[in-house]
Amino acid sequence: MGLVFAQAIARSALQNLSFVNFVTLFVLDNSNKIQIKMHMKILKQTIRIAAVALCGAIATSTAFAQKSKLTDPEIASIAVTANQVDIDQAAVAKAKSKNTEVLHFAETMTNDHKAIIAQAVALVTKLKVTPKENAVSEKLKADAAKTIASLKTKSGKAFDKAYVDNEVAYHKAVIGVVEGTLVPATANAELKSLLQKVVPALKAHLEHAEMVQKNLK
Numbered sequence: 001m002g003l004v005f006a007q008a009i010a011r012s013a014l015q016n017l018s019f020v021n022f023v024t025l026f027v028l029d030n031s032n033k034i035q036i037k038m039h040m041k042i043l044k045q046t047i048r049i050a051a052v053a054l055c056g057a058i059a060t061s062t063a064f065a066q067k068s069k070l071t072d073p074e075i076a077s078i079a080v081t082a083n084q085v086d087i088d089q090a091a092v093a094k095a096k097s098k099n100t101e102v103l104h105f106a107e108t109m110t111n112d113h114k115a116i117i118a119q120a121v122a123l124v125t126k127l128k129v130t131p132k133e134n135a136v137s138e139k140l141k142a143d144a145a146k147t148i149a150s151l152k153t154k155s156g157k158a159f160d161k162a163y164v165d166n167e168v169a170y171h172k173a174v175i176g177v178v179e180g181t182l183v184p185a186t187a188n189a190e191l192k193s194l195l196q197k198v199v200p201a202l203k204a205h206l207e208h209a210e211m212v213q214k215n216l217k
Contacts, residue, residue, distance in 0.1 A: 077131035171206040
């Protein structure tokens with residue numbers, strides 16, 4: 001990926017070449033060797049940019065690899081925490097909101113996420129797996145505490161909008177984490193299956209939240 005990116009930059013740079021101080025490069029493009037003449041100054045810039053791009057790609061790959069090393073007990077903890085966060089935020093909505101749609105959504109979040117936690121607890125009990133706290137679950141809790149503190153400072157329409165906007169963003173993020181990180185990293189087939197079965201419910205929640213969000217405008 002880094003080489004392809006560097007080649008693209010090189011071709012773009014050729015448009016601004018002068019006719020002196022050229023250096024000849026040979027690169028592979030779709031299995032064919034092509035010759036590129038490049039001004040030394042632009043070459044240096046290209047190398048720097050390509051190096052930054054490559055470092056970024058490596059950093060991204062490293063971060064993904066670190067996430068993929070999560071153990072099943074850690075994944076179980078993340079799953080339970082993510083659901084509990086939504087239950088806690090729904091509790092604030094049920095205490096503060098007067099909007100019928102918001103209250104109905106909050107009640108749905110409470111019931112559905114409690115049911116998911118119950119399934120997760122039953123499974124880890126059966127598998128004799130003890131959920132283990134980790135950096136991801138701790139970050140979820142810390143972020144949730146900040147969100148709840150912020151929500152408690154609002155009231156009326158401002159509260160409703162803030163709560164629902166957060167629910168839209170939160171469900172998008174959780175769906176991404178479950179599909180992109182937790183499912184691929186899960187070793188136990190039953191735990192992986194449970195996570196996969198939860199995704200449609202999360203997507204239904206997202207659609208519900210987006211509908212309420214639209215009606216609040």
